[in-house]
Amino acid sequence: MLKREKSNALFERAKKYIPGGVNSPVRAFRAVGGDPIFIKSAKGAYLYDEDGNSYIDMINSWGPMILGHAPEVVQKAVMDAVPHSMSYGAPSAKEAEMAELIVSMVPSVEKVRMVNSGTEATMSAIRLARGFTGRNKMIKFEGCYHGHGDSFLIAAGSGVMTLGTPDSPGVTQGVANDTLTAPYNNLEAVQQLVDTNKGQIAAIILEPVVGNMGCVLPKPGFLQGLRSICDAEGIVLIIDEVMTGFRLAKGGAQEVFGVKADITTMGKIIGGGMPVGAYGGKKEIMDFVSPAGPVYQAGTLSGNPIAMSAGLAMLHYLNDHAESVYGQLNATGNALVTGIQSSLKKHGLNYTINHMGSMYSLFFTSSEVVDFETAKTSDTVLFGKYFRAMLEKGVYLAPSQFESLFLSTALGQKEVEHILQASDASLAEIMK
Known part of the structure; x- marks a missing residue:
């Protein structure tokens, strides 16, 4: 024992x-x-x-x-960064280097904003999609976890056409009403939700390979089908690669499956173990983020120099090897x-x-x-x-x-x- x-x-x-x-x-x-x-x-x-x-x-x-x-490569990067201070609250060269590196590795990302966690990344991505489209509703999938933001703590109703109900005290019914839920791997259910809520859906968000109901893989054509629905309906496709990004391939699950998101959320590996997250995507969407655009999102510790140092060491290693x-x-x-x-x-x-x-x-x-x-x-x-x-x-x-x-x-x-x-x-x- x-x-x-x-x-x-x-x-x-x-x-x-x-x-x-x-x-x-x-x-x-x-x-x-x-x-x-x-x-x-x-x-x-x-x-x-x-x-x-x-x-x-x-x-x-x-x-x-x-x-x-x-790992020694990450440890050294952190130890080298520590004497220069733990936080600046101001821009640093490492933030720009990290953004450039992510854009070079993830085919769908043209601009990227650093945050402090995967939850921050997904919350910000949903707000951005709503601001960009002028729509309020989103579709998520049963069993997909995107952090503890209010919009994501919604359980499905008795059928795929049912509005969500709050799955945690503190989540309002108003938030639940804007969150539609479908079974993973079910394109027909998604299309029904889109048809029923014509012109109201800002985003579809999903894990490309699910990690939070156990590991669940997308069926052949599922991701591509979502991409087609989003293209036809002007919906923002958010692929949550907080878990799969830089893990399944250096370009993430999108590289593996040959599909591109409008917005990609990232975390975990890009901090080399430090608290970090990011969201990035098409230039025209990302330029809606303040101060370039009207969608507000901020964070004193975003782009923290210690986290950036760890993440740069990790991503450079993965990219080079x-x-x-x-x-x-x-x-x-x-x-x-x-x-x-x-x-x-x-x-x-x-x-x-x-x-x-x-x-x-x-x-x-x-x-x-x-x-x-x-x-x-x-x-x-x-x-x-x-x-x-x-x-x-x-x-x-x-x-x-x-x-x-x-x-x-x-x-x-x-x-x-x-x-x-x-x-x-x-x-x-x-x-x-």
């Missing part, structure tokens, strides 16, 4: 002063049972907790640690998925694995998982048992069935073998 004394004591202490004892809900382990572990440090492929236990990290801070924890980085990530993902599938078959378990590059999810269901409804057919109790068994064997999975895993280049052959052995043993245990 893992030692837990210090983590347990810290959790009890944190609960006195932090809501639920954590600063983001999924960290509480409520979806998988037990209490969270408190991390003391991380390096390469490993996390180290306050009790001295080590774990192979399979979520990598929910995506940004694509080179593993504390794209073939080796993405080749290794794809190979690691293929090896893990193939090995885990073999064990699942051996133990006679119902399962579906969705996988693309360095993202994958294991669902304990025999159903094909293509949207939120099919994702919810997964046996979450069984997943909780699997999570706890893997944790005991030194493998840190996402503490929720409905979160993708994110791999890093720090995972070598030794780590892959350990993960596969731990998975096989864990599956055997939960079948007893």
